[in-house]
Amino acid sequence: MVKNSWLLTILSFMALVFFLQASSNEKQLKRFVINNNGFGTYSFEYETSEGSFRKEEGGLLGNSGGSLVVRGEYGYIDPSGHRHAIKYIADVNGFQPQFGEDHVRYNDRRII
Template sequence: MKFIVILALVMTACLAAPVDDSSNAQILRYENDNIGIGGYRYAYETSDGVAREEEAELRNEGSENEALAVRGSITWTAPDGQVFTLNYIADENGFQPQGDHLPVAPVA
């Protein structure tokens, strides 16, 4: 169940990046390693300024606390030319995004 929640959170982060449907971006770089049960790693860059890297590892394999830990980042350029980067971790502690463009909770 934790895996499904983490996967859903990661997918939400992916969909949060703006998409320009009028673009015909070309893939400039693509890497894909170790797709399987124990983890994965991939990275790509496109001609429209999008770059993404993500890696995951299976923690506590075979135990009741088995969890997929994901770490990654995505960078994109907004229509106004501003570059955004979202770094994230998704693991047994939940989804933890970081980026200069994200709001920060006030200190209590």
């Protein structure tokens, strides 16, 4: 009886250590926002605890026959703390990444 309780105690302790180690390696979602107005435009963004992120907004240009345009940004923070990001636009001309700093804030480039 005592032998079985020791075995159960050791196995429980090992399971607890494994669980704590596994949960400390998980990325936590710090921010998640999604908006869809139901009329053809949307936006979403998320950011994780380790620094990766994505922001995107899209919609139809012009009237109901307009083309779809999507703008966004995605990136991460490297181990040395530097932020790396790619801004992009996707429209009838395809996916077009925009590299470098352009000093235009993300929210200033609204489609609608």
